[in-house]
Amino acid sequence: MGRRGRLVLKIFAWAVCLAPLAALAWWIGRALWLHTDDLGANPISFITNHLGDWTFRLLLASLAMTPLRIVFGWGWPLLLRRLLGLFAFTYAVLHFSVWILVDHFFNWGQMAEDVVKRPYITVGMLALLTLIPLALTSTTGMIKRLGARRWTRLHRLVYLTGVLAALHFLWLAKVGRTDQYIYVAVLAALLGVRVVEWARRLVRRAGKIPPPRPATPP
Amino acid sequence: MLIRRTERFKASEITDEKLYLNRREFIAGGGAALALAACDVADGAAPPAGAPLKAARNDGVSVKEVPTKLESATTYNNFYEFGVNKDDPAREAHRLKTRPWTVAVEGLVHKPKTYDIDELIRAFPLEERVYVLRCVEAWSMVIPWIGFPLGAVLKQVEPTSQAKFVEFTTLLDPVQFPGQKPGFFGGGLEWPYVEGLRLDEALHPLTLLTVGMYGQVLPNQNGAPVRIVVPWKYGFKSAKSIVRIRLVSEQPKTAWEKAAPQEYGFYSNVNPTVSHPRWSQATERRIGEFRRRPTLMFNGYADQVASLYSGLDLKKHY
Numbered sequence: 282m283g284r285r286g287r288l289v290l291k292i293f294a295w296a297v298c299l300a301p302l303a304a305l306a307w308w309i310g311r312a313l314w315l316h317t318d319d320l321g322a323n324p325i326s327f328i329t330n331h332l333g334d335w336t337f338r339l340l341l342a343s344l345a346m347t348p349l350r351i352v353f354g355w356g357w358p359l360l361l362r363r364l365l366g367l368f369a370f371t372y373a374v375l376h377f378s379v380w381i382l383v384d385h386f387f388n389w390g391q392m393a394e395d396v397v398k399r400p401y402i403t404v405g406m407l408a409l410l411t412l413i414p415l416a417l418t419s420t421t422g423m424i425k426r427l428g429a430r431r432w433t434r435l436h437r438l439v440y441l442t443g444v445l446a447a448l449h450f451l452w453l454a455k456v457g458r459t460d461q462y463i464y465v466a467v468l469a470a471l472l473g474v475r476v477v478e479w480a481r482r483l484v485r486r487a488g489k490i491p492p493p494r495p496a497t498p499p
Numbered sequence: 500m501l502i503r504r505t506e507r508f509k510a511s512e513i514t515d516e517k518l519y520l521n522r523r524e525f526i527a528g529g530g531a532a533l534a535l536a537a538c539d540v541a542d543g544a545a546p547p548a549g550a551p552l553k554a555a556r557n558d559g560v561s562v563k564e565v566p567t568k569l570e571s572a573t574t575y576n577n578f579y580e581f582g583v584n585k586d587d588p589a590r591e592a593h594r595l596k597t598r599p600w601t602v603a604v605e606g607l608v609h610k611p612k613t614y615d616i617d618e619l620i621r622a623f624p625l626e627e628r629v630y631v632l633r634c635v636e637a638w639s640m641v642i643p644w645i646g647f648p649l650g651a652v653l654k655q656v657e658p659t660s661q662a663k664f665v666e667f668t669t670l671l672d673p674v675q676f677p678g679q680k681p682g683f684f685g686g687g688l689e690w691p692y693v694e695g696l697r698l699d700e701a702l703h704p705l706t707l708l709t710v711g712m713y714g715q716v717l718p719n720q721n722g723a724p725v726r727i728v729v730p731w732k733y734g735f736k737s738a739k740s741i742v743r744i745r746l747v748s749e750q751p752k753t754a755w756e757k758a759a760p761q762e763y764g765f766y767s768n769v770n771p772t773v774s775h776p777r778w779s780q781a782t783e784r785r786i787g788e789f790r791r792r793p794t795l796m797f798n799g800y801a802d803q804v805a806s807l808y809s810g811l812d813l814k815k816h817y
Contacts, residue, residue, distance in 0.1 A: 321585070322568075322575030322786050323638060386790055391779055399777055453777065456758045457583040457678075457687035 282357055294361050298368040301335045302375075325383050332376035337446050339369035341467050344443055348474035363419055366439070370416045373409050401452035408445035411438050440475075443468050548592075548718040552711035554625035554645045560705060561629035562799070567640040569713050571786050576720050577634065578739060579688055580669065580676035587678070588720035595675045595740065597724040604652060606745035607662035612655070616724045620710050622655075623647040627714075628707060633769045633798045635733035637783045637791075644728050645711030650702040652744070658698065662746035665701040667694045667727060667738035688754050694738035695751030695765065696729065697807075705730055705803055731797040731804045733767045764817040768808070769798035773817045 282290070305328065308319035320327045343365035346358035385392050395402045415436055417423070424432045447465045454461040566572075574589045581591040600616040614622070625645050633639045653665070671691035673679040679690045700706065707728045710717055717723040722739025729736050735755055755763035762776055771781045771794040782791040797804050808816075 318570060318574070322571035323585075323784070325784065325789075326638075384791075388782070388791070391781060394779060398774065398779075401777060455583070456755075457579055 282360075287357075287360060290357060290360060291364070294364050298339060298365070301331065301372075305331055325379070329376060329379050329384060332372055332379060336369055336372040336376050337450060337464055339365055339372055340439075340443060340446055341464065341471065343369055344439065344468070344471045348471050351474055351478050367416060367419060370412045373412055377406075377409055401449050404445045404452070405449040408442050408449060411442045411445065415439060415442075440472060443472065548716055548723065550716045551714060552625070552645055552716050553714070554627045554711070556627040556629070556643070561627075561643075562631055562641060564629070564631070564641045566629060566643050566713070567786050572640055572642055572712070573718050573720055575786065577636070577734065578678075578720055578722065580678045580690075580692065580740070581720065582678045583687075591677055592719035594677065595670075595719040595723065597719065597740075600724050600742075602725060602741055602744060604656045604744045604746075606666070606747050607659045608746050609657035609659060610655070614652075619652075619708075619725065623651045625710070630707070630728060630730040631798055632728070632730070632734050632737075633783060633794065635735060635763070635767070635775060635780075637778055637780065637794075638786055639783045639798075640786045643713055644707055644709045645714070645717075646707045646709035646728070648704050649706045649708040649727055650704065652708060653698075653702060653746070656746075658746050661748045663698055664747050664750050665696050665698060666743075666745045666747050666751040667696075667741050668692070668743040668745070669694075669738055670740045670742045688758050690754075692738060692754045693751060694727075694736055694753050696736070697750075698746070699807055700729070703804060703807065705800060731769055731800040733769060735763070736767050766808075766811075766813070766816050768804075768813065768817075769794060770796060770813055770817070772796075773814055 308317075309324075309328075311317040312320050312324065343362055346362040346365065349355055349358040381387065381392065396406050397403070415438060418427060418432060418435060427435065447468050450461045450464055575585045576588040577585065578588040581588040581594075598616065601613050602616065602619055603611070603613045605611040605613075625647060627643050627645050629641060629643045631639055632642050649665075669692035670676065671679065673690075676690075696706070707730075709722070709726050709728045710724060712718075712721060717726065722737075722741075725741050726739040727737050727741065750765055753763075753765060755767075756765060769780070774780055780794055783794045784791050795801070
């Protein structure tokens with residue numbers, strides 16, 4: 282892919298990642314100044330859910346880049362992996378901030394109780410914590426300092442983030458709701474591709490010792 | 500930016516002035532309005548949702564708070580028969596046909612009776628009561644309901660001495676209630692929706708058989724044509740679109756108890772000291788307000804109902 286193609290791809294990705302925030306700002310603005318009902322009767326719950334949904338979607342998108350390369354052999358998805366991951370982190374921080382600043386309004390006692398007593402909040406909190414070291418080591422400089430091998434090993438932590446986020450969603454969803462299973466299925470597929478690839482590589486490596494040799498014609 | 504919301508949602512500003520103005524107009528032209536409603540009934544058609552319904556306010560049992568915006572009360576609903584999302588009921592409500600409609604009051608009674616809905620609405624004097632509706636999901640609304648005490652009906656059918664509980668059953672019809680279709684929206688709850696009260700709870704003067712709200716015929720998404728409202732219990736205890744009221748000797752198995760017994764008990768009294776496994780019940784958000792407010796024991800109705808539960812461990816019987 283040329284420079285121009287990369288630029289178009291990046292601009293497109295930024296636009297997609299910023300669109301949900303822009304929409305939210307638009308709805309909040311309309312609700313505040315034009316008194317529209319875009320945010321529904323319970324705006325705080327709406328905003329929290331919107332940010333949470335997009336955190337998970339972008340996390341899944343970032344987790345989808347490597348499988349796209351594995352399955353289709355494309356190189357371009359890897360150009361977007363960091364960007365998508367950092368946006369997922371941004372949405373996660375906003376989701377969490379709304380919970381602290383707006384929903385509970387610094388009611389630390391109740392929030393602490395929630396983190397300890399409500400498993401879905403506990404795992405949500407852990408999911409956010411696992412993203413922090415990944416965000417901090419996302420720069421090219423940090424990759425160099427850590428070394429590609431150690432950096433790769435550290436960033437496998439994102440698989441745990443995915444599982445924690447899935448549990449967060451599964452446990453908070455009320456009886457009768459079903460969309461959480463779609464997210465979980467997508468996550469399972471994305472991690473499944475990696476498992477298959479890892480197994481294939483193991484088999485291939487095992488087959489290489491001794492390396493396959495064409496039979497010499499008589 | 501968000502802080503400014505607080506100012507926007509001051510109680511005085513969420514007063515639905517149009518509603519009060521309308522209500523005065525209705526009172527002024529009350530006779531004509533009632534005559535119109537009667538015509539609808541005579542034609543066998545359902546009174547349109549939002550048709551005026553006149554009732555004097557019972558100030559003695561009404562909270563002094565400003566009612567929640569009507570738009571919020573009709574677009575933010577938990578009514579799984581229409582779908583699990585909050586906006587499903589308003590969107591699907593047109594499917595429900597509220598005429599003809601009968602309510603069978605039966606079971607352990609001396610005089611079982613099946614009421615035609617229009618007969619039921621006229622059987623007892625209607626009154627308006629402004630109650631706080633506290634959802635188990637930690638939000639609440641202030642709603643001016645219209646109805647009469649359920650006890651009036653129960654006394655008319657004369658419960659036998661074996662009657663200890665009252666079981667409410669919601670209409671079962673997946674055509675009118677798409678949420679009852681298996682698989683698609685449904686799943687989770689067992690249909691029809693069944694709720695229950697102890698007989699003394701059902702006879703309590705606060706328990707309201709409800710046919711209207713905000714000076715209007717009850718909208719479909721709020722449980723038309725008839726529901727109960729039990730203001731000291733979480734909202735799901737107040738069964739909607741009722742077709743059968745049965746007096747029984749055993750504690751009924753309710754829909755939410757069957758679906759998730761560890762989360763929803765039979766009593767489900769509003770209690771800030773007993774958490775739901777997935778959220779605290781210590782605070783709630785009044786719809787239209789910015790900050791959470793502390794939840795009150797029995798939703799603020801402790802003076803009236805606490806005596807019903809003396810000697811009962813409310814932590815065990817949640």
